[in-house]
Amino acid sequence: xxxxxxxxxxxxxxxxxxxxxxSAFAGKANDTLTYASDxxxxxxxxxxxxxxxxxxxxxxxxxxxxFHDLKTGKYEPQLATEWTWTDPQTLDLTIRKGVTxxxxxxxxxxxxxxxxxxxxxxxxxxxxxxxxxxIKSAEKIGDDKVRIHLVGPFPAAIEYxxxxxxxxxxxxxxxxxxxxxxxxxxxxxxxxxxxVVPGKGVKMEKNTNYWKGSPLGTPSLGKLEFRLxxxxxxxxxxxxxxxxxxxxxxxxxxxxxxxxxxxxxxxxAETMRxxxxxxxxxxxxxxxxxxxxxxxxxAIAHAIDRKAMVDNxxxxxxxxxxxxxxIDQFGCTDKGVPRYxxxxxxAKKLLAEAGYPDGFAIEFYAYREREYxxxxxxxxxxxxxxxNLNYMKYAALxxxxxxxxxxxxxxxxASFSVADASAFTGAWFKGDEDDLTRDPKLTQLxxxxxxxxxxxxxxxxxxxxxxxxxxxxxxxxxxxxxxxYAFTNELSFSAQPDELPRFFQxxxx
Numbered sequence: 274x275x276x277x278x279x280x281x282x283x284x285x286x287x288x289x290x291x292x293x294x295x296s297a298f299a300g301k302a303n304d305t306l307t308y309a310s311d312x313x314x315x316x317x318x319x320x321x322x323x324x325x326x327x328x329x330x331x332x333x334x335x336x337x338x339x340f341h342d343l344k345t346g347k348y349e350p351q352l353a354t355e356w357t358w359t360d361p362q363t364l365d366l367t368i369r370k371g372v373t374x375x376x377x378x379x380x381x382x383x384x385x386x387x388x389x390x391x392x393x394x395x396x397x398x399x400x401x402x403x404x405x406x407x408i409k410s411a412e413k414i415g416d417d418k419v420r421i422h423l424v425g426p427f428p429a430a431i432e433y434x435x436x437x438x439x440x441x442x443x444x445x446x447x448x449x450x451x452x453x454x455x456x457x458x459x460x461x462x463x464x465x466x467x468x469v470v471p472g473k474g475v476k477m478e479k480n481t482n483y484w485k486g487s488p489l490g491t492p493s494l495g496k497l498e499f500r501l502x503x504x505x506x507x508x509x510x511x512x513x514x515x516x517x518x519x520x521x522x523x524x525x526x527x528x529x530x531x532x533x534x535x536x537x538x539x540x541x542a543e544t545m546r547x548x549x550x551x552x553x554x555x556x557x558x559x560x561x562x563x564x565x566x567x568x569x570x571x572a573i574a575h576a577i578d579r580k581a582m583v584d585n586x587x588x589x590x591x592x593x594x595x596x597x598x599x600i601d602q603f604g605c606t607d608k609g610v611p612r613y614x615x616x617x618x619x620a621k622k623l624l625a626e627a628g629y630p631d632g633f634a635i636e637f638y639a640y641r642e643r644e645y646x647x648x649x650x651x652x653x654x655x656x657x658x659x660x661n662l663n664y665m666k667y668a669a670l671x672x673x674x675x676x677x678x679x680x681x682x683x684x685x686x687a688s689f690s691v692a693d694a695s696a697f698t699g700a701w702f703k704g705d706e707d708d709l710t711r712d713p714k715l716t717q718l719x720x721x722x723x724x725x726x727x728x729x730x731x732x733x734x735x736x737x738x739x740x741x742x743x744x745x746x747x748x749x750x751x752x753x754x755x756x757x758y759a760f761t762n763e764l765s766f767s768a769q770p771d772e773l774p775r776f777f778q779x780x781x782x
Contacts, residue, residue: 300515300518300761300763300764300781301761301763301764301781301782303496304494304495304496304781305494305495305496305497305498306494306496306497306498306518306519306764306776306779307497307498307500307516307517307518307519308497308498308499308500308517308518308519308520308774308776309499309500309501309502309508309511309512309517309519309520310326310499310501310502310520310521310522311501311502311503311504311505311508311522311641312324312325312326312501312641312667313326313471313472313474313501314326314327314330314475315327315667315668316400316455317330317334317455317458317466317469317475318451318454318455318458319331319335319437319439320392320397320399320400320404320405320439321398321399321400321451321455322400323400323401323689324667325546325687325772326499328437328687328689328690328773329499329773329774330466330475330477330499331439331460332462332773332775333462333463333464333477333497333776333777334375334458334460334462334464334465334466334477335439335440335441335460335461335462336351336352336372336380336439336440336460336461336462336487336489337351337352337434337435337436337438337439337440338351338352338353338356338366338385338434338435338438338440339351339352339353339356339431339434339435340435340488340489341432341435341436341692342488343769343770343771348431348435349488350369350488351369351435351487351488351489352368352369352372352380352385352440352461353366353367353368353369353419353434354367354368354369355367356431359420361423361426361726362409362422362423362424362425362426363420363421363422363423364420364421364423364430365414365418365419365420365421366385366418366419366420366421367417367418368380368381368382368385368417368418368419369417369484370417371484372461372484373461373482373484374442374445374459374460374461375459375460375461375465375466375480376442376445376459378442378444378445380440380442380461381417382413382415382416382417382418382419383413383443384440384441384442384443385411385419385440386411386412386413386419387441387443387446387447388439388440388441388443389405389408389410389411389421389438390410390411391441391446392405392408392438393405393406393408393409393410397451401437401689401700402705403695403696403699403700403703404433404436404437404438404689404696405433405437405438406424406699406703407423407424407425407427407429407430407433407723408421408422408423408424409422409423409424410422425724426724426725426726427723427724428724428725428726428728428731429603429691429693429695429696429723432691432692432693432696433691433693433696436689436690436691437689437691439460440460440461441454441459441460442459442460442461445459446459455469456469457469461480461484462480462483462489462777463479463480463483463487463489463490463491463492463777464477464478464479464480464492464497464776464777465477465478465480472501473500473501474498474499474500474501475498475499476496476497476498476499477496477497477498477499478495478496478497479492479494479495479496480492489775489777489778490777490778492777493778493779493780493781494776494777494779494780494781497776500517502517505522505523505524505527508520509523509527509531509759512531512537512759512760512761513534513537515761518760518761518763518764519758519759519760519761519764519766519774520758520759520760521756521757521758521759521774522642522756522757523539523757523758523759524586524644524757525541525586525587525588525589525755525757527757528541528589528757528759531759536761536762536763537759537760537761537762538759538760538761538762538764538766539757539758539759540757540758540759540760540766540767540768541588541589541590541755541756541757541758542589542590542755542756542758542768542769542770543589543590543591543592543753543754543755543756543770544687544753544754544755544756544770544771544772545599545601545602545687545688545690545692545753545770545771545772546599546685546686546687546753546754546756546772547594547598547599547685547686547687547697547750547751547752547753547754548642548645548683548684548685548751548752548753548754549594549597549684549685549686549748549749549750549751550573550577550649550681550682550683550684550748550749550751551674551679551681551682551684551701551709551748552564552570552573552680552681552709552746552747552748552749553677553679553680553681553709554570554709554710554711554712554745554747555677555709555710555711557677557678557709558636558677558678558679558680559636559678559680560634560635560636560680561635561680561681563627563629563633563635564635564680564681566627566628567745567746568623568624568626568627569623569624569627569629570745570746570747570749571613571620571623571746572619572620572621572623572624572627572656572658573620573653573658573681573746573749574613574746574749575613575614575615575616575617575619575620575623576615576617576620576652576653576655576656576658577615577649577652577653577749577751578615578652579593579615579751579752580593580615581615582645582648582751582752583752586644586645586648587645587752587754587755588755589755589756589757590755591752591753591754591755592752592753593751593752594750594751594752594753595607595610595612595613595743595750596610596739596742596743596750597697597698597701597702597739597742597743597747597748597750598688598694598697598698598739599687599688599697599753600753601692601770602688602691602692602693602694602696602697603692603693603694604693604694604695604722604731604732604735605694605697605735605739606732606735606736606739607739608736608740609736609739609740610739610740610742610743611743611744613746613749617652617655617656620656621656621657624656624657624658629657630657631657632656632657632658632659633657633658633659634658634659634660634661635658635659635660635661635680635681636660636661636663636679636680636681637649637650637653637660637661637662637663637680637681637683638662638663638664638665638670638673638674638679638680638681638682638683639662639663639664639670639682639683640664640665640666640667640670640683641667641685642683642685643664645683646662646664646683647662649683650662660681670682671707674707674709675706675707679709682709684701684748685754686700686701687754687771687772688700690771690772690773692771694722694735694739695719695722695723698719698722698735698738698739698742699719699723701748702715702716702719702738702742702747703716703719703720704716709747710742710745710747710748712741712745712747714741715738715741715742715747718734718737718738718741719735719738721734722734722735722738754772756768756772758774762782763781763782764779764780764781764782765779765780765781765782766779
């Protein structure tokens with residue numbers, strides 16, 4: 274970190290003496306917005322990816338059935354022109370006519386039925402099962418009519434149809450298969466993929482045949498290029514020399530320095546992403562036996578100075594999170610949830626009561642924001658827990674956790690931008706492979722909350738479930754993420770709290 278700051282300061286000083294002209298930023302001249310990040314989606318197909326970079330690509334390449342207007346909070350037609358609940362477990366939709374996929378095939382009710390039925394098959398191996406697990410099946414009931422049968426009542430269905438559930442082209446997907454689709458995905462969205470190079474990035478260009486009247490609007494930028502640049506120092510250097518036009522997750526102190534760079538704009542905004550520690554409460558992983566004791570898990574919660582992390586590392590409007598969800602999601606509440614204030618003395622006392630007066634050694638895993646993970650490791654060591662940091666790529670770490678080999682996982686989750694608590698709790702506590710808790714009472718509470726139609730009863734059940742999570746310290750919620758964006762000032766760009774940069778709405782100035 275110190276080396277990075279020193280290098281950045283030297284570059285800034287040089288720029289102050291000889292400011293680069295606006296023409297150095299070639300994005301506008303080439304009508305190509307090049308954006309960079311340090312994480313690569315494991316698969317460009319949205320059902321087989323759950324990192325944010327892949328979610329962003331999906332929102333530009335694929336269409337949803339329903340559109341959620343964040344400004345008004347209302348749901349509007351997208352691929353579905355109308356929808357009707359015939360009963361709490363049956364949803365009928367009318368599919369828009371005149372929409373074509375990027376390869377020219379018309380989008381029809383058959384594509385919708387195929388996509389939904391394929392996504393819920395176990396052999397499809399969808400990465401985030403919560404996104405589609407509420408769907409039992411779909412059927413065509415007319416030329417442009419689709420009926421979705423739900424597993425049970427699921428009030429958040431419309432929200433999911435406006436987010437992670439996208440539509441694939443049946444004929445093309447059946448022809449190329451999952452592997453072929455990952456190499457050359459076809460959607461109906463405002464941008465189409467022209468190149469996927471693993472380890473390098475993804476190129477897209479404007480869909481000139483995008484259907485008129487889409488709530489996403491008509492795309493303005495001619496081309497988009499996602500570049501994988503793992504090193505943050507290189508990202509900044511590329512931005513300042515015009516190699517890229519847009520970066521994000523810039524550390525707060527560096528973002529402050531970038532504000533003085535000619536021809537750059539810097540923007541900070543809170544997101545739905547929550548950082549938290551996932552603890553192996555079952556003790557499955559090697560060396561994780563101490564975590565089976567609730568007092569040890571509570572000690573870990575008391576050991577971390579979350580406010581200091583927010584004030585000194587995250588900044589930019591980030592908030593402390595006390596519940597296992599993003600506080601502005603429907604159903605998320607911290608009412609009745611225990612507060613684990615920073616109290617190292619209490620943490621040590623709890624460890625002693627659990628039979629670990631001298632602490633213990635344990636493996637600690639993380640895949641992003643290394644400085645955040647290192648801070649947590651430092652807090653744990655201060656109370657005697659000798660945590661050894663293992664830093665690795667997300668896809669590999671996720672599979673390691675699913676195999677029961679990760680005692681403590683520094684996790685982040687942005688709920689696929691779904692504004693419902695089920696998108697958070699359902700991912701981590703519903704008894705599937707990502708659940709390190711496996712508490713049957715908690716799982717049942719959440720299944721009840723997810724499927725309860727009556728609003729007050731649904732909220733009450735989420736409250737009970739989140740209280741149970743907190744009392745048992747199954748996870749340690751830390752804070753919401755604030756993201757700093759830095760980009761060429763030739764670009765008109767605004768951020769949204771759902772952590773989805775909408776390049777299809779961006780324009781050159």
